[in-house]
Amino acid sequence: xxxxxxxxxxxxxxxxxxxxxxxxxxxxxxxxxxxxxxxxxxxxxxxxxxxxxxxxxxxxxxxxxxxxxxxxxxxxxxxxxxxxxxxxxxxxxxxxxxxxxxxxxxxxxxxxxxxxxxxxxxxxxxxxxxxxxxxxxxxxxxxxxxxxxxxxxxxxxxxxxxxxxxxxxxxxxxxxxxxxxxxxxxxxxxxxxxxxxxxxxxxxxxxxxxx
Amino acid sequence: xxxxxxxxxxxxxxxxxxxxxxxxxxxxxxxxxxxxxxxxxxxxxxxxxxxxxxxxxxxxxxxxxxxxxxxxxxxxxxxxxxxxxxxxxxxxxxxxxxxxxxxxxxxxxxxxxxxxxxxxxxxxxxxxxxxxxxxxxxxxxxxxxxxxxxxxxxxxxxxxxxxxxxxxxxxxxxxxxxxxxxxxxxxxxxxxxxxxxxxxxxxxxxxxxxx
DNA sequence: AAACAATACGTACGTTCGTACGTATAGGCA
DNA sequence: TGCCTATACGTACGAACGTACGTATTGTTT
Numbered sequence: 001x002x003x004x005x006x007x008x009x010x011x012x013x014x015x016x017x018x019x020x021x022x023x024x025x026x027x028x029x030x031x032x033x034x035x036x037x038x039x040x041x042x043x044x045x046x047x048x049x050x051x052x053x054x055x056x057x058x059x060x061x062x063x064x065x066x067x068x069x070x071x072x073x074x075x076x077x078x079x080x081x082x083x084x085x086x087x088x089x090x091x092x093x094x095x096x097x098x099x100x101x102x103x104x105x106x107x108x109x110x111x112x113x114x115x116x117x118x119x120x121x122x123x124x125x126x127x128x129x130x131x132x133x134x135x136x137x138x139x140x141x142x143x144x145x146x147x148x149x150x151x152x153x154x155x156x157x158x159x160x161x162x163x164x165x166x167x168x169x170x171x172x173x174x175x176x177x178x179x180x181x182x183x184x185x186x187x188x189x190x191x192x193x194x195x196x197x198x199x200x201x202x203x204x205x206x207x208x209x210x211x
Numbered sequence: 212x213x214x215x216x217x218x219x220x221x222x223x224x225x226x227x228x229x230x231x232x233x234x235x236x237x238x239x240x241x242x243x244x245x246x247x248x249x250x251x252x253x254x255x256x257x258x259x260x261x262x263x264x265x266x267x268x269x270x271x272x273x274x275x276x277x278x279x280x281x282x283x284x285x286x287x288x289x290x291x292x293x294x295x296x297x298x299x300x301x302x303x304x305x306x307x308x309x310x311x312x313x314x315x316x317x318x319x320x321x322x323x324x325x326x327x328x329x330x331x332x333x334x335x336x337x338x339x340x341x342x343x344x345x346x347x348x349x350x351x352x353x354x355x356x357x358x359x360x361x362x363x364x365x366x367x368x369x370x371x372x373x374x375x376x377x378x379x380x381x382x383x384x385x386x387x388x389x390x391x392x393x394x395x396x397x398x399x400x401x402x403x404x405x406x407x408x409x410x411x412x413x414x415x416x417x418x419x420x421x422x
Numbered sequence: 423a424a425a426c427a428a429t430a431c432g433t434a435c436g437t438t439c440g441t442a443c444g445t446a447t448a449g450g451c452a
Numbered sequence: 453t454g455c456c457t458a459t460a461c462g463t464a465c466g467a468a469c470g471t472a473c474g475t476a477t478t479g480t481t482t
Contacts, residue, residue, distance in 0.1 A: 019449055019458045026459075040344050044255050047439065060441095061460045069440065120344045129340050132401035133251050133331045143402050176410055180395035181388060188387075190343035191354050199387055230428045230479055237429075258469065271471095272430045280470065 027065050030055060031079035034072065038080070040120030042130050043073050043138070070138065077141045080123040087117050089152065098160035099208050102153065106178070106204050110197045113186045122186040124149075150175050157207065167211045174207045238276050241266060242290035245283065249291070251331030253341050254284050254349070281349065288352045291334040298328050300363065309371035310419050313364065317389070317415050321408045324397045333397040335360075361386050368418065378422045385418045 015021055030051055037045050048069070052059040066072040092104035113122050120126055124146055131139040154175035160166045181203045188196035226232055241262055248256050259280070263270040277283040303315035324333050331337055335357055342350040365386035371377045392414045399407035 017450065017458085022449090023459060042253065042255070042341055044253070049438070049440090058461050060443095060462070063441075064458085064460060067441095126340050126344075129337050129398060129401075130253055132398050133337075173410055173413060176395060176399075177388070177392060177414055180391040183395065184387060184391035187340060187343050199384055202384060203388055228428085228480065233479090234429060260468070260470090269431050271432070271473095274471075275428085275430060278471095 023065060026057075027075065028079070030057075030062060030065065031075050032083075034076040035080045035083065035123060036119040038076055038120075039116075039118035039123045039126050043076065043127055044130065046072060046076065048072070070136075073138045074141060077127075077138065077145070080118070081145050083117060084112070084123070088112050098156060098163050099165040102156045102160065102204070102208060105153065105156070106182070106201070109182055110185065110200060113182070113189055114197060116189075121190050122183070125183045125186045146179075150179055153178055160208070164211060166207065167209050169207055178204055178207065234276060237268075238286065239290070241268075241273060241276065242286050243294075245287040246291045246294065246334060247330040249287055249331075250327075250329035250334045250337050254287065254338055255341065257283060257287065259283070281347075284349045285352060288338075288349065288356070291329070292356050294328060295323070295334070299323050308367060309374050310367075310376040313367045313371065313415070313419060316364065316367070317393070317412070320393055321396065321411060324393070324400055325408060327400075332401050333394070336394045336397045357390075361390055364389055371419070375422060377418065378420050380418055389415055389418065 015024070033054060034046055034051060037050070046069075048062045048066075049059045051057070051072075052062045062072075066075060088105065088108040091108050092101055095101040095104035116122075124142060128142050128146055131142055150172075154171040157166070157169070157171035157174050161169065161171060181200050185196040185200040188199075226235070244265060245257055245262060248261070257280075259273045259277075260270045262268070262283075263273045273283075277286060299316065299319040302319050303312055306312040306315035327333075335353060339353050339357055342353055361383075365382040368377070368380070368382035368385050372380065372382060392411050396407040396411040399410075
């Protein structure tokens with residue numbers, strides 16, 4: 001108990017320990033469901049007992065895997081990030097850098113919000129406002145991921161700008177706007193506004209006009 | 212108990228009943244504090260016991276005034292609306308309709324988020340994402356207030372457009388963008404970004420360029 | 423005066439929460 | 453083989469939650 005092992009193996013080697021594999025599988029199943037709950041009702045909507053009941057586990061079994069509530073939060077936030085990368089960021093890497101990749105990112109993002117990947121829509125739209133005033137590791141993780149997303153957009157806009165693909169804009173300001181509009185689109189979709197994606201695309205197109 | 216009286220008097224007459232006046236005063240004190248808590252941690256952060264402790268009342272006394280938790284939520288949402296109207300909307304009515312009033316609304320809004328009027332920043336930025344996926348009267352109230360805000364902006368933009376004050380834009384789309392940017396500004400301020408208001412003003416100025 | 427109404431409080435009940443602790447099982451390793 | 457570890461479960465505890473109910477106090481109304 002004093003010598004708690006991180007369940008993170010040395011980065012080079014593959015995990016072969018069957019116990020750790022089983023644990024990782026269980027953790028993944030739990031955090032996957034936790035992300036859905038958190039996108040719907042926020043991280044505060046999570047509880048060890050609820051997750052256990054929903055997944056047919058015991059409350060203490062869930063506790064064994066995450067030790068504390070904050071650990072569960074952090075694991076859920078990390079799981080959301082990985083699912084988001086798979087659904088939005090990595091598919092967009094197929095597009096060439098610059099304007100095309102920005103379009104791909106926005107298109108995949110709108111799919112991510114519209115389909116939606118998580119039951120309650122965008123995970124960060126649901127949870128960043130809840131934690132942005134509460135210092136701590138959860139806020140830091142959410143804010144860091146949000147910042148990464150902004151940087152991703154602005155970097156691609158900068159690339160498009162340098163390549164002469166788009167008219168002169170401030171890439172950081174445009175990324176800020178794009179993210180703002182996407183978040184508003186997510187909320188509008190949640191409220192039943194089916195026209196929101198169209199509006200979002202129109203705004204983004206404004207940033208991508210040829211010079 | 213069956214014949215519950217609404218504490219809303221006939222719209223014409225002033226309230227003279229000392230008991231109702233006292234109740235209204237107590238309710239106002241409670242909801243004022245509740246709005247602060249809800250802006251910080253969300254409406255879910257509210258509890259009868261916490262409000263009672265913070266304000267030196269008894270838990271059952273608070274319960275008497277609001278009967279149920281949902282009633283407390285609705286009263287808090289309504290209190291936030293009234294405080295917002297006083298801080299942002301009504302002061303802006305001093306400006307002439309059109310572009311000037313839009314500027315006044317945005318300036319007062321940024322003050323509202325920057326000062327801030329509520330401890331945790333914008334009340335709707337904190338709570339609409341939490342309730343946008345949960346059907347019920349709380350969601351309806353929050354969504355209605357948000358829609359009123361959007362309509363207010365777009366109406367003033369339309370006025371500016373008809374008066375030839377600004378270049379040709381889609382007023383609804385611009386209002387959607389403006390609101391999106393303001394919400395993102397609130398979050399950025401919460402995360403310690405002091406440059407956010409400047410960015411917001413630059414974006415809004417883009418909608419208000421002369422034709 | 424008597425009857426009623428609206429605030430307030432005290433108490434109590436059942437539920438859910440996070441956490442702590444002991445135990446059992448299965449897998450890895452000396 | 454024996455020893456350790458990671459999952460899982462069962463149980464228990466204190467705290468906080470929303471709500472119900474009875475009672476006292478104060479103000480209004482008849």
